[in-house]
Amino acid sequence: MIPMWMAELSRLSGLSVPTIKFYLREGLLPAGTATGATRSTYDESHVRRLRLIRALTDVAGLRLDTVKQVLDGIDSAESWHDAVGSAHTRLAGTGEDSAPPTEASLARVDALLEIQGWQLAPGHPQAEILARALDALDEVGHPMSEDMLWFYAHAIRPIAMEEVLWVHSDEHGEEIEADVESAVVRTILTEPVILALRRIGQENVSRQLNEPKPDVPPDMRMWPERDR
Amino acid sequence: MIPMWMAELSRLSGLSVPTIKFYLREGLLPAGTATGATRSTYDESHVRRLRLIRALTDVAGLRLDTVKQVLDGIDSAESWHDAVGSAHTRLAGTGEDSAPPTEASLARVDALLEIQGWQLAPGHPQAEILARALDALDEVGHPMSEDMLWFYAHAIRPIAMEEVLWVHSDEHGEEIEADVESAVVRTILTEPVILALRRIGQENVSRQLNEPKPDVPPDMRMWPERDR
Structure with missing residues (x-):
């Protein structure tokens, strides 16, 4: 690990020095190694962490507080399964001020899990997220049918x-942290993919459906024209 | 359409009066019918719009400025295809301050579209989002293989x-607006579903994989234990 100054860290991560300092203050980025009263050096692990933060905010569209919780989950997890569960729980927190899901939707989710042979702990955040999404579709007048839900x-x-x-089939490194980060990331x-x-x-x-090719005879068209 | 006062609108939508007034000021909710210098009445379409805003923010996790753009797209679209395209373009705007995707990733997306028989206009936002997500996975050291991308x-x-x-198989109402809203919503x-x-x-x-059933003989296990 070759130590580097803040300026080099900024160049390699593509993030400005003030942004990096903000991440340090907020605890998103671990402190560097102090080399004097006011200077610190950083290493490759800092570059990697900054790229991860950028990807989680820019690409996955997560808020910074959620990114912090995901990173804390990665840092403290002891297995892939733990880390993914932890990250899911933390990511699920985005709608924490929403109303709880209805009993009816929770019952639909339970029935779905049973038919799929899936188990989740009671009150599991993903079951609640799913139930709340079903409630939202009901509320806006576009309920999801059981057929559609099962199809999904x-x-x-x-x-x-x-x-x-x-x-699981990847070669496992020495560091569980790297495995866990890999799975969560x-x-x-x-998700955007x-x-x-x-x-x-869909498009x-x-x-x-909207534009059948004009040079295809009607009886050869993949999609018959519909009246509308 | 039975007219209602603001208090009734608040009760039916589950949103506070200050929140509704904020949405009116921001142009998310169309104005009511003025019945005096300071009072207005609202109708069922306002309740419906407020429920839609709540679902888009709470469940889909969209920011208010994105919600406004999606609603503008719904209001001005003339067909399902237009509205979905418009909503996709507006939703794609969330990462507008991110770096443009690399040529290499765009070429991968083009190759994928060709093999799937899909077409998109050049510079289409979803192609860029996809390419940017591939770049992000590269950057954090977890590139997506061609096999995985094609599998997805x-x-x-x-x-x-x-x-x-x-x-398309739903009965089409008289109002195209309702159809379009339905598709976009x-x-x-x-997405959360x-x-x-x-x-x-995944869990x-x-x-x-982590906990094979103890009472199943090893040669009958669905998942052979792996060394790790």
Whole structure:
């Protein structure tokens, strides 16, 4: 580990010196090694942590207080499973001032978990988030049918399985911290990938429905024209 | 439409009077019908709009300025396809102060779109979001392999198709505004459903890998124990 000054840390991380100092004060970035009354040196682990903070804020769109909680979870976790659970709990905190989910939606989530063979501790934040999302769709007059909910669970299941198996099949380093960081970061940073692919897919299906190719005879069209 | 006073609007929407007045000032909620110098009445459309704002902020976690842009997009769109495209563009604006994606990642996205038979206009925000997410994973040292990226696209494709077909198969109301609102709201409000199901799935697969059932003989286990 080659020590570096703040200026070099700023250059390598792409973040300004005032921003880095702010992260130090807020406890997002561990202190450097003091080399005098007012100067400190930093190393590669600081560059890595700053890149992680930038990715979590810019790409995953997390607020700084949430980023801090996720980082604390990474730093204190002892296993992949713990760290992901901890990060999920902390990320779930974003809606903490919202109303609790209705009993009806919680019962729907329980039924879904049972049919999928999934277990969650009672009061688990993800079950509550799911129930609250179902309530919100009800409230705005677009309830999600049981068919749709089951379809989502069924379609997402293989994604979750592949993701966990990928992480487990990677060579495990000496440091559990690196493994844990990897799992949490991948989970969060692939959320925009999943949502972007879904929207790109929607736009393309929608376009196909709206604009059948003019040179395709009607009986050869993939999507029959609909009256509207 | 039965007119109501502000107090009734507050009761039905579950939002405080100061909050509603703030939304009126910010242009998130259309003005009511003036019935005097200082009093106005509101109707069911105001209740509906307030519930929508609450869902977009609390459940989808959008910032108020993004909510305003999404609502403006809904109000001015002329078709489902336009509205979803517009909402996607506006939602994509959250990372506008981030660095542009690298050429390498944009080329990967182009290759993915081609293999999936998908088209997007050049510079389309979702292509940029996707490319930026790939860059972020690179930067934090967890690059997404081509296999993984293609797996995601393949796994998400049927979700996008079902969603668009569901909306199209619904009876279309007289008001295009209601259709458009429905499509945009469903797209945004089902994001937490998708992400929560993914995390619940991950936790369950992870738990299965960590804790094989003690009463299952090793050769019957679904997940062989791994050295770690």
